[in-house]
Each structure stands twice: as structure tokens, then as C-alpha cells.
Amino acid sequence: MSIIASFSFGNKNEMEEGLNAAVNAAWWRGHEDRLGVLVTRHAFDQFSVSLTSEVPFGTVREQDHA
Secondary structure (H helix, E strand, O other): OEEEEEEEOOOHHHHHHHHHHHHHHHHHHHHHHOOEEEEEEEEOOEEEEEEEOOOOOOOEEEEEOO
């Protein structure tokens, strides 16, 4: 698994913009290695975006560990 971004947000607008940008970047980067994107919520305001072979290519999966 390759972490593309790990971050926390101060408000909902920042969260939506940041997650959308990170997922979009990861989705395009995943095409090079044919990996899927995993978005994990670690706490109310903490997320990571990763590329992984555990998620089918071209797919974005969400996971909640909060």
C-alpha cells in the first residue's frame, strides 16, 4: 500500500476540497500501476488516501476506523 496523503481538516469545506483533490490525484496515479484508491477515516477529522492492490483498479473504496 502506498499512502498518497494523510491529513486533518479544520472544517467541512476544507475536508471536501482536500479529499476530492487527494482522491483525484491518487486515481490518476493509480492508473500507472493499475491500483485502486482507499480512503480511510482515522478520526473525525483525520484521513489518509492510499493506492493499493486490495482495491480493484479504477475503484475508490472508503474505510472508517474512527
